[in-house]
Amino acid sequence: MELLKIEDLCKTYGKGENEVKALDKVSFTVPKGQMLAVIGPSGSGKSTLLHIIGGVDRPTSGKVWLDGQDVYEQNNKNLAIFRRRQVGLIYQFYNLIPVLSAEENITLPMIMDGRKPDKERLEKLLKLLDLTERRDHLPSQLSGGQQQRVSIGRAMFTSPGVILADEPTGNLDSKNSAEIMELLRNSNRDFNQTMIIITHDENIALQCDRIITVSDGHIVNDVLTGIN
Amino acid sequence: MKFESLMAIRYIFKQKRHSLLTIISIFLALSLMTALFTGYYTLTCVLREVNYANNPYHVRIYDLTKEQAESIKSYDHIDTVEFKEFIAGNTQTDIMLKKGMKDFLTWFQQLLKDKELGFESVDYDRYDINMSLKNYDLIDDEARFNQLQLLCILYVFIIFIAMSLRMIIDTAFEISSKERERQFGMLESIGASPKQIVRIITLEGLMLCIVGVPLGLLGGIGSAWLAFRSVLSSGIAETFIAPALAKRTVTFHISPMYLALSAVTGLVWVLLSAYGTGMRVIKISPVQAITSGGGVVKKVRRRSLAGLIFGWKGKLASRNVRRQPKRFIITVLSLTLSLSLYSSVEVVVDNAQIATKKMIMMDTGSDEGVMLLSPNISADPLAYKDTVENLKKTGYFKAIGMDILGTARLKENGINTDGRSGSTYYVNKDWYEPFFKVNYGLEPPMTYEELEASGGFIAVSLNGDPIDLKEANCLYFGKYYSDDDLKKLEKVYSDGEVDEDEFKVFREAGERAEKRNTEKKVKIAASVKIDDSAFGRYGVPAEGTVDIVAPISMYENGDYELFGNYSYPPNIYAEVVDNASYSAALKYVEEPKHKVELFFDAVGLYQDMDAVFTGIRLGSAFLNIFIALIAMVNLVNIITTGLINRKSELASMQCVGMTEGQLYGMSIVECLQFVITAAVFSVILCILLIIGTEAFVHVTGLAEDGIKLGIGYFEPVPKILLGSAAAFAVSTIASLLTLRNMQKTEPVERLRSVD
Numbered sequence: 017m018e019l020l021k022i023e024d025l026c027k028t029y030g031k032g033e034n035e036v037k038a039l040d041k042v043s044f045t046v047p048k049g050q051m052l053a054v055i056g057p058s059g060s061g062k063s064t065l066l067h068i069i070g071g072v073d074r075p076t077s078g079k080v081w082l083d084g085q086d087v088y089e090q091n092n093k094n095l096a097i098f099r100r101r102q103v104g105l106i107y108q109f110y111n112l113i114p115v116l117s118a119e120e121n122i123t124l125p126m127i128m129d130g131r132k133p134d135k136e137r138l139e140k141l142l143k144l145l146d147l148t149e150r151r152d153h154l155p156s157q158l159s160g161g162q163q164q165r166v167s168i169g170r171a172m173f174t175s176p177g178v179i180l181a182d183e184p185t186g187n188l189d190s191k192n193s194a195e196i197m198e199l200l201r202n203s204n205r206d207f208n209q210t211m212i213i214i215t216h217d218e219n220i221a222l223q224c225d226r227i228i229t230v231s232d233g234h235i236v237n238d239v240l241t242g243i244n
Numbered sequence: 245m246k247f248e249s250l251m252a253i254r255y256i257f258k259q260k261r262h263s264l265l266t267i268i269s270i271f272l273a274l275s276l277m278t279a280l281f282t283g284y285y286t287l288t289c290v291l292r293e294v295n296y297a298n299n300p301y302h303v304r305i306y307d308l309t310k311e312q313a314e315s316i317k318s319y320d321h322i323d324t325v326e327f328k329e330f331i332a333g334n335t336q337t338d339i340m341l342k343k344g345m346k347d348f349l350t351w352f353q354q355l356l357k358d359k360e361l362g363f364e365s366v367d368y369d370r371y372d373i374n375m376s377l378k379n380y381d382l383i384d385d386e387a388r389f390n391q392l393q394l395l396c397i398l399y400v401f402i403i404f405i406a407m408s409l410r411m412i413i414d415t416a417f418e419i420s421s422k423e424r425e426r427q428f429g430m431l432e433s434i435g436a437s438p439k440q441i442v443r444i445i446t447l448e449g450l451m452l453c454i455v456g457v458p459l460g461l462l463g464g465i466g467s468a469w470l471a472f473r474s475v476l477s478s479g480i481a482e483t484f485i486a487p488a489l490a491k492r493t494v495t496f497h498i499s500p501m502y503l504a505l506s507a508v509t510g511l512v513w514v515l516l517s518a519y520g521t522g523m524r525v526i527k528i529s530p531v532q533a534i535t536s537g538g539g540v541v542k543k544v545r546r547r548s549l550a551g552l553i554f555g556w557k558g559k560l561a562s563r564n565v566r567r568q569p570k571r572f573i574i575t576v577l578s579l580t581l582s583l584s585l586y587s588s589v590e591v592v593v594d595n596a597q598i599a600t601k602k603m604i605m606m607d608t609g610s611d612e613g614v615m616l617l618s619p620n621i622s623a624d625p626l627a628y629k630d631t632v633e634n635l636k637k638t639g640y641f642k643a644i645g646m647d648i649l650g651t652a653r654l655k656e657n658g659i660n661t662d663g664r665s666g667s668t669y670y671v672n673k674d675w676y677e678p679f680f681k682v683n684y685g686l687e688p689p690m691t692y693e694e695l696e697a698s699g700g701f702i703a704v705s706l707n708g709d710p711i712d713l714k715e716a717n718c719l720y721f722g723k724y725y726s727d728d729d730l731k732k733l734e735k736v737y738s739d740g741e742v743d744e745d746e747f748k749v750f751r752e753a754g755e756r757a758e759k760r761n762t763e764k765k766v767k768i769a770a771s772v773k774i775d776d777s778a779f780g781r782y783g784v785p786a787e788g789t790v791d792i793v794a795p796i797s798m799y800e801n802g803d804y805e806l807f808g809n810y811s812y813p814p815n816i817y818a819e820v821v822d823n824a825s826y827s828a829a830l831k832y833v834e835e836p837k838h839k840v841e842l843f844f845d846a847v848g849l850y851q852d853m854d855a856v857f858t859g860i861r862l863g864s865a866f867l868n869i870f871i872a873l874i875a876m877v878n879l880v881n882i883i884t885t886g887l888i889n890r891k892s893e894l895a896s897m898q899c900v901g902m903t904e905g906q907l908y909g910m911s912i913v914e915c916l917q918f919v920i921t922a923a924v925f926s927v928i929l930c931i932l933l934i935i936g937t938e939a940f941v942h943v944t945g946l947a948e949d950g951i952k953l954g955i956g957y958f959e960p961v962p963k964i965l966l967g968s969a970a971a972f973a974v975s976t977i978a979s980l981l982t983l984r985n986m987q988k989t990e991p992v993e994r995l996r997s998v999d
């Protein structure tokens with residue numbers, strides 16, 4: 017059964033001469049539990065696609081369904097709640113809240129939701145992310161790899177419908193990259209977590225179930241790797 | 245709310261610079277508002293106390309019996325009743341009322357009816373109503389309405405001032421760093437709803453208020469108190485109120501209600517600003533906030549003045565400045581306003597003082613101010629000589645001028661054919677030159693000694709050519725009173741004041757007096773024509789009108805006899821030696837046995853005026869301090885956020901080889917641009933203000949009354965330069981400190997890292 021359905025997605029920036037078609041009639045579906053890699057040259061529209069799926073940017077036209085719900089039919093408030101419950105975003109530059117500690121950053125979406133963070137789950141997650149020792153550190157006191165692990169923790173904590181990662185390893189060395197990929201891979205396997213990962217790195221793409229290649233706002237290739 | 249308060253508290257404590265500046269802004273704005281409110285409240289309280297000290301009642305009823313007064317006590321709305329009986333048998337009953345009646349006059353009429361006090365309310369002789377006290381004490385609806393009206397006017401005025409202050413709080417909130425915007429964007433991208441973002445910012449404002457508002461109230465009370473003390477030290481209170489009374493009544497007052505009003509206004513203000521910022525932040529889409537590090541540059545100017553002067557550093561600085569036009573405009577605007585206010589207040593006060601002084605001077609002819617005295621009238625036309633001798637002996641005066649108005653006129657063909665004449669003045673030596681200056685705007689045509697030696701007088705043509713005669717026939721009008729009438733007249737003048745009855749005596753005696761005219765040939769020592777403009781204020785005299793100015797010796801050597809057996813007392817223009825002799829002279833003059841009356845006291849007037857102006861000056865100095873502080877905080881805020889917002893951009897410049905020195909240089913050029921633009925605008929604004937004021941003086945006709953402002957257009961310039969230099973120093977220090985703080989981390993780090 018498909019979890020995510022994207023239909024004729026278009027996104028244009030600017031007007032007239034400056035008009036840029038970042039996405040042009042992109043359609044595809046993602047079944048639950050799939051780990052999907054999106055690759056393509058710089059400026060091809062990958063980030064735009066991810067932002068639209070994540071509910072942080074509005075498409076010019078087209079639709080996105082997540083779990084049967086038309087994402088952009090919701091009002092702003094529900095869209096915020098959608099982001100907080102259904103989506104986990106991971107960025108190349110982490111985008112952590114600098115005034116909050118590692119632990120607070122991870123539990124933030126839950127606190128925002130007015131829910132009490134599950135202590136047990138938090139401990140487990142911190143251990144999984146190898147951050148137990150660093151839980152009280154501010155982002156500025158953490159290394160790049162650690163910061164990225166915090167941001168993964170934040171994305172995973174609410175058990176969202178889909179985790180979206182925009183070049184999660186783009187800013188990390190190969191050792192740290194491998195660790196992060198293993199984390200993502202494991203969570204995909206263990207919790208049947210659906211994931212879309214944007215990457216430049218062919219090795220990383222090859223660890224996923226499926227690879228979509230984007231160029232100039234179009235999908236030019238869509239293959240299953242046959243890993244699972 | 246848990247999430248919102250967590251975020252708000254974190255932002256407050258982690259973004260110390262922003263929090264501190266916001267608190268200072270709230271503090272200053274609220275201090276000013278509280279100070280104004282407290283000042284106003286103190287003033288009304290003082291006025292109330294002075295009123296109460298003089299008239300300690302809301303209603304005073306005369307000639308009630310003790311029983312009647314007693315019976316009033318139980319009546320509605322009565323607070324206290326005080327009954328007083330005088331030796332003569334008349335009584336007065338002072339009544340103080342409680343607040344809360346509907347209409348005072350209705351109540352009063354009802355009281356008269358109910359208690360059968362024996363008169364109607366229209367019987368004005370039987371009671372006094374102290375309306376002002378009734379209004380101060382908010383006794384009835386009308387009083388409360390009046391009070392509310394006044395308060396509204398004051399509130400509008402304060403809000404008006406606060407409008408400019410609003411800019412400060414707003415800039416503290418709004419021009420907060422891009423980094424904050426980015427963070428709110430990040431929060432949104434992981435699911436914070438717009439409402440939550442607005443709530444975080446609002447909560448943050450509210451929390452800062454917890455510190456800022458009480459501090460602001462205290463600061464306001466403190467500075468109002470300081471202003472109160474220093475204004476009092478100028479002696480302004482004693483100028484208007486008797487010193488003993490002043491000591492008792494002129495005290496500092498704090499109103500809880502006004503404090504609450506400022507606190508609530510401040511609070512609402514901060515919340516509105518915070519809410520406004522919140523709404524603005526959530527309009528930016530999360531993606532925009534996350535992906536755009538700095539602001540998007542849309543347009544740059546290729547050429548700029550700063551670029552020409554400072555080379556590439558100037559070019560960069562100038563582009564940076566234009567990149568955020570709103571920030572630039574707000575900074576320059578607030579700086580301009582502050583500079584203009586700061587520099588023009590004193591110039592305006594100075595010139596108002598000079599103009600006022602000039603107006604008094606026109607009547608007395610002395611820069612220092614003189615006491616215009618008059619000896620008591622006497623049956624002996626020369627009796628004043630003793631009085632003046634005695635005045636001289638006191639040693640309090642450095643000059644004693646005199647003029648005596650006589651009734652003589654020229655009787656020549658072609659002169660005074662219409663029966664109008666000029667006046668005759670006998671002037672003494674001390675007053676000779678000022679007399680010509682004050683009355684005719686002329687230098688005397690000869691010295692006093694020459695005039696005396698000539699044995700003649702000076703003929704002053706008021707309208708027409710100087711008369712061409714060496715000698716003229718003069719007609720002297722004399723009035724001779726009977727001994728009886730002279731005694732009566734002497735009594736009339738003995739207490740200085742002439743009331744209506746006494747004036748009747750005076751008039752009737754005048755009608756009974758024997759009139760005798762004498763003709764005499766007199767030499768004309770010199771003939772002059774007055775400067776037309778000098779007479780502007782008296783209107784145009786008839787053609788051919790001639791004044792006679794003679795030395796006082798001529799009067800004393802015989803002329804006095806021609807005017808009758810009593811004289812108009814001379815005007816004595818006594819110029820005191822110094823301040824110490826002024827008070828002694830005042831005491832001397834007040835004693836009846838010295839037979840001299842104080843007519844007009846320009847020295848005292850100058851002193852009162854100086855006290856008032858000192859008060860105004862001190863008050864405006866306080867206002868100026870506020871203005872300066874506010875402007876400085878604003879400037880620091882804008883400059884530092886401006887740098888912090890461009891943190892990574894500045895870092896990338898350093899990464900491509902910009903040295904620290906060059907960075908400092910660039911930011912100094914930026915400060916210079918703000919300050920120079922503001923200074924230029926301030927000069928223009930001040931010149932416009934001065935032109936406007938002068939136009940106002942002309943249009944309202946004040947100029948014809950002799951008020952010439954004569955403010956030099958560039959008078960405020962030195963102050964503007966001084967203020968600009970201070971602003972430049974402050975902004976340079978602020979930016980250098982900010983930059984130095986930034987340099988503590990490596991440029992590469994700063995490229996990505998956050999505030």
Ligand SMILES: Nc1ncnc2c1ncn2[C@@H]1O[C@H](COP(=O)(O)OP(=O)(O)O)[C@@H](O)[C@H]1O
Nearest residue numbers: 029030036038057058059060061062063064065
């Ligand atoms: N806010 C924006 N305004 C204008 N153009 C944009 C904006 N964001 C992205 N683009 C343009 O859209 C295209 C796709 O960008 P993006 O999705 O970031 O590419 P990728 O992530 O594949 O490198 C690019 O040409 C980019 O210039």
Ligand SMILES: [Mg+2]
Nearest residue numbers: 062063064182
């Ligand atoms: Mg991208």
